Amino acid sequence: MQQVQETLTIITRPKSIVDITAEVGRVVQSSGVETGLCVAFVRHTSASLIIQENADPTVLADLERWMSELVPENRRWAHDAEGPDDMPAHARCAITKTSETIPIRGGRLALGTWQGLYLWEHRAHAHRRNIVVHVMGI
């Protein structure tokens, strides 16, 4: 059993959902692990991970729109010193994922045909986001 750990840096645009499947897949492939687990972990509390459909970009637009209504900025938040988009970003993280775990099979992420791994930037400004990718297996 072996393991590899690497940190990816992703530059996001405001309130965007960025496909990071290829970057994470590259860590798996360069690790040489054929069968195992891959964990992606976001080191932030205002950006998060989701696994979503990779075919139609309107899915991601719908998600952002729906989420902005589920967690409205114009609500009376006590934590507002960092701007109206900050506390909603924390709430969005609470109901999406800080980490995703994906099995590795045949040296690749065992994602379904229509699955992609996405980083969701919840803030209204661009950010540098760090994601630790940990691969474990044989």
Place this chain on the structure above:
Amino acid sequence: MQQVQETLTIITRPKSIVDITAEVGRVVQSSGVETGLCVAFVRHTSASLIIQENADPTVLADLERWMSELVPENRRWAHDAEGPDDMPAHARCAITKTSETIPIRGGRLALGTWQGLYLWEHRAHAHRRNIVVHVMGI
């Protein structure tokens, strides 16, 4: 340290929540792993996993009803080519889980007394769903 990976196929009914604890537990037991981790991963973007109470079936009925109001079908979704239940299914997946990780203890899933592992079919039609179960440990 050893690992076993197996793919389960579950036939779902429309908008149902299916108990898969026994099927996943069987993979753990046949692996011979005494102490370790078990990951279940759904290879779809319109069905997801939850860990929930296994005692009273009305819990699952309440969950489906509440979720159908949290993510309404009659909202104006841009992604609607696959039917009114498709985009809500993606949104439900974003806030539930694509994978669950459960420790293994004494050769069994270390679930609490009232915990079961469930596959949630979010589409309005029956589907064949594939779940990769990965067991790692000693």
Place this chain on the structure above:
Amino acid sequence: MQQVQETLTIITRPKSIVDITAEVGRVVQSSGVETGLCVAFVRHTSASLIIQENADPTVLADLERWMSELVPENRRWAHDAEGPDDMPAHARCAITKTSETIPIRGGRLALGTWQGLYLWEHRAHAHRRNIVVHVMGI
């Protein structure tokens, strides 16, 4: 590759969000694992885990308030035998996490500067909650 598994018992206050970062970090440090994965798993269906900002306590107060509106107690729930806060607790668990997986780096949890690991008590009474911590690595 080695592994360590330990069960933590946390006494919660009603509807509180408890920082368990130090307790889980202690398991990692005493395991001697330098590089690997740490999984925390709650063995209950009415308390869950989140990773959140650790700087300003109003973040946690805002989260509890927002969540209590997202999953109202005064909704018509079919499962109500254990009190009005019980079914909402199950629904809150469905959209937060039963487990969190955190990479280990340099013998410590690879959390970002502002990240803490929290146990969220969703019931209106204090409880003893068991969390299995599983550490795997080298």
